[in-house]
Amino acid sequence: MLIYGDEAAIAKGGDELESQIMKGHMAFAESNGEKLRGGHALQSVSTATTVRSGADGALTVTDGPFAETKEALGGFYMVEAADLDEAIAIAKQVPAPHGAIEVRPVRVFD
Amino acid sequence: MRVTRDIDSAEECAQDAFAVALSRWSTEGVPDRPGAWLTTVARRRALDVVRREAGLRRRLPLLVDAPLSAAGVEAPPEVDDDVIEDDRLRLICTCCHPALAPEAQVALTLRLLCGLTTAEVARAFLVSESTMAARITRAKQKIAVAGIPYRVPTAGELPERVAAVLDVVHLLFTTGHTAPAGQSLSRRDLAERAIDLARMLHALLPDNADVAGLFALLLLTDARRETRVGADGRLLLLEEQDRHRWDRSSIDEGVALVRVALRRRPPGRYALQAAIAAVHCEAPTWTDTDWREIVALYDILVDVWPSPVVALNRAVAIGMRDGPAAGLDALRPLEAEPQLSSYAYLPASRADFLRRLGRLAEASSAYEEALARTDNEVEREFLRARLRSLSP
Numbered sequence: 001m002l003i004y005g006d007e008a009a010i011a012k013g014g015d016e017l018e019s020q021i022m023k024g025h026m027a028f029a030e031s032n033g034e035k036l037r038g039g040h041a042l043q044s045v046s047t048a049t050t051v052r053s054g055a056d057g058a059l060t061v062t063d064g065p066f067a068e069t070k071e072a073l074g075g076f077y078m079v080e081a082a083d084l085d086e087a088i089a090i091a092k093q094v095p096a097p098h099g100a101i102e103v104r105p106v107r108v109f110d
Numbered sequence: 111m112r113v114t115r116d117i118d119s120a121e122e123c124a125q126d127a128f129a130v131a132l133s134r135w136s137t138e139g140v141p142d143r144p145g146a147w148l149t150t151v152a153r154r155r156a157l158d159v160v161r162r163e164a165g166l167r168r169r170l171p172l173l174v175d176a177p178l179s180a181a182g183v184e185a186p187p188e189v190d191d192d193v194i195e196d197d198r199l200r201l202i203c204t205c206c207h208p209a210l211a212p213e214a215q216v217a218l219t220l221r222l223l224c225g226l227t228t229a230e231v232a233r234a235f236l237v238s239e240s241t242m243a244a245r246i247t248r249a250k251q252k253i254a255v256a257g258i259p260y261r262v263p264t265a266g267e268l269p270e271r272v273a274a275v276l277d278v279v280h281l282l283f284t285t286g287h288t289a290p291a292g293q294s295l296s297r298r299d300l301a302e303r304a305i306d307l308a309r310m311l312h313a314l315l316p317d318n319a320d321v322a323g324l325f326a327l328l329l330l331t332d333a334r335r336e337t338r339v340g341a342d343g344r345l346l347l348l349e350e351q352d353r354h355r356w357d358r359s360s361i362d363e364g365v366a367l368v369r370v371a372l373r374r375r376p377p378g379r380y381a382l383q384a385a386i387a388a389v390h391c392e393a394p395t396w397t398d399t400d401w402r403e404i405v406a407l408y409d410i411l412v413d414v415w416p417s418p419v420v421a422l423n424r425a426v427a428i429g430m431r432d433g434p435a436a437g438l439d440a441l442r443p444l445e446a447e448p449q450l451s452s453y454a455y456l457p458a459s460r461a462d463f464l465r466r467l468g469r470l471a472e473a474s475s476a477y478e479e480a481l482a483r484t485d486n487e488v489e490r491e492f493l494r495a496r497l498r499s500l501s502p
Contacts, residue, residue, distance in 0.1 A: 081257075082257075082259075083257040083259035084207075084209055084257045084259065085258075085259050087257070088209070103256075105256055105257060
């Protein structure tokens, strides 16, 4: 589950919003503990560095995320779900006050 | 992957039934009720598959049986048929899962549940066959890879899924009502199957206004089935149809359902379409048609459902109310609609207004344009007859 959010809007919410989101994640982990396989919150995109390969194969290093978007990837959860309906039911519990959760199956190589 | 296997086997059953039908009918003639016959064959095929896969024989929750028998609808006679009913319901719910794009939901259902060819589905959607083939492949991959479950939604989930399922049933009926290609104007088997599905959904969700609206629309449209084509196979317009041969019991059932469906505010798109069909059905003759009422209903419908095809029908109704010149004016803004660029009814409607205005040269080139856009032989013959009538 890729958690996207509007960092500016979340920053505007101040400490109060941040602690509310934190509580949300604690509650989420509490009720979905056995399904959770991992996950992390990420630092703000202002800390991002992008390594990109150019047309000539040369690697360039630049400041900032790979794409400037209003909503940025803020963290992720790895979840074990039997099917998409269960995954969606879990995604609905992830706190994302100014954003969205993208649900993607993990690709398994045989 | 279990889902893929089930989806593919459902597809095979439908395909097999149509293949058997085609070869049998070419030697023995078409049975009285091809729809019922096809369903029986598809069921037998499905049962063979079910017997091979013992897991599929597990009875699902009695979601279908209880409300069906409560509504007095004939219960399936055998346990095995029952399994197939549930199977159809969970297949349609999988095909109509909200995680699939709406166009993919409808396409998949027509392809997998009804055995339409990709070309037929493409024409029903007004897109090219290759576009449709890619859309169907993508949808099947998403079902398999994302793990969209293959099961009947719980009673609590079902209403949420209804809108998508209704769109599917509606398009299925329209495709059956006017087959996009071939010799015969309608494919009764598809239309009958759509009505069966609508009746089943109405029995499951008797208080759902959208279901009642769609069911009413199908009944009221289908009530005219016997009069749409003349003895010579020629397409008959609403204006020419023998209203005594309209199916009174379908009309009565449909009109009663429209009343229920229109109680909700705002009324849904199917309830409004059904109301328009009811106005036609209740006019004793063509000249008695209440075009003011019909245009008023279209005005609301265009708001609820802003589709270019609805806008086209509204323009035609305006032409009937205010005369052919007003009709032409109303059609003009629609000529630029990309979605109507391959739609035969647009030039056909323009041709009709031009003909009534006596602008015969323009009318005949508009009929030619319409001819280039339909492969249905009955529709083509109608357009050719109109063309002939224009020559001096």
